Every structure is written in C-alpha cells, then in structure tokens.
Amino acid sequence: MRLDQTQLTAIRHVATECFGDDARLWLFGSRVDDAARGGDIDLLVEIPSLDSEQALRAKYDFLALLKQRIGDRRVDVVLSTAGSANPPDIVEIAKQTGVRL
Numbered sequence: 001m002r003l004d005q006t007q008l009t010a011i012r013h014v015a016t017e018c019f020g021d022d023a024r025l026w027l028f029g030s031r032v033d034d035a036a037r038g039g040d041i042d043l044l045v046e047i048p049s050l051d052s053e054q055a056l057r058a059k060y061d062f063l064a065l066l067k068q069r070i071g072d073r074r075v076d077v078v079l080s081t082a083g084s085a086n087p088p089d090i091v092e093i094a095k096q097t098g099v100r101l
Contacts, residue, residue, distance in 0.1 A: 001027065001031065001032055001034065001099055002030075002031045002032075002033075002034060002036070002039075003027065003031060003041070006070070007041075007070050008101060010066065010069040010070050011025065011027075011041075011043070011066065011070075011101060012025065012101055013069075014062055014065045014066045014069060015045060015062060015101075017065065018058045018059075018061045018062040018065065019045055019047050019050065019055070019058050019062065020047070020049055020050070022047070022048055022049050023045055023046065023047050024045070024046040024100070025043060025044070025045055025046075025100070025101040026043065026044040026046075026094050026095055026098035026099065026100055026101065027041070027042065027043060027098055027099045027101055028042050028043075028044060028093070028094040028097055028098030028099075029041075029042030029076075029098075030042075032097065032098060032099055040073070040074035040075060040076055041073055041074065041075045041076070042076045042078070042094070042098075043075065043076070043077050043078070043101075044077075044078045044080060044090075044091060044094035044095065044098060045059075045062075045077055045078070045079055045080065046080040046081075046091075047079065047080065047081050048081070050081055051081060052079075052081050055079045055081045056079070059077050059079055062077065063075060063077065078090055078091065078094060
C-alpha cells in the first residue's frame with residue numbers, strides 16, 4: 001500500500017468525523033499496488049447510517065478536511081449507502097481488490 005501512516009491516520013480520522021463511527025473504508029486502485037507509481041487515492045466509503053443526500057454533503061466536507069490534513073492530493077471517493085446510485089460492480093470491485101482501512 002502506497003500511503004504513509006500519517007495519511008492513513010488522517011483518512012481514518014476525517015472519515016469518522018464526517019461520516020460517523022459506523023463508516024467503513026477501503027483503499028482501492030493503484031495505491032494498493034506497491035509496484036505502481038503515482039495515481040490518485042481511491043476510497044470506497046460504506047455508510048449505513050446516512051441517506052444519499054446526507055452522504056453527499058459529508059463527502060464534500062470529507063474532501064475539504066482531508067485536503068487540509070494531507071495536502072493537495074487527488075482523492076476519489078465512491079460512496080455506498082442504502083439507495084446509492086453507484087453501480088454495485090464498483091463497490092464489489094473495491095471490496096475485492098482493495099484494502100480495508
């Protein structure tokens with residue numbers, strides 16, 4: 001995994017702050033591959049306690065706070081909530097190929 005401990009800790013703390021204690025996180029994509037170079041930080045956030053509208057607002061707060069804590073990195077966030085509009089395929093791929101944070 002190509003994130004340092006400071007980045008991992010910041011991601012976990014900001015996720016809890018924005019999405020709540022029951023949010024579950026996965027890092028997926030190129031940052032999971034130690035042999036790869038560059039790439040954005042792809043995160044799946046599973047949020048059982050928020051509806052889609054609340055989760056979207058929380059996503060924007062998360063991205064803003066995370067930028068303050070880890071700097072100007074490209075971060076993509078896929079949200080999974082009850083009634084989520086994301087295709088189930090991306091959620092399953094992220095869970096199967098990603099690392100739970």
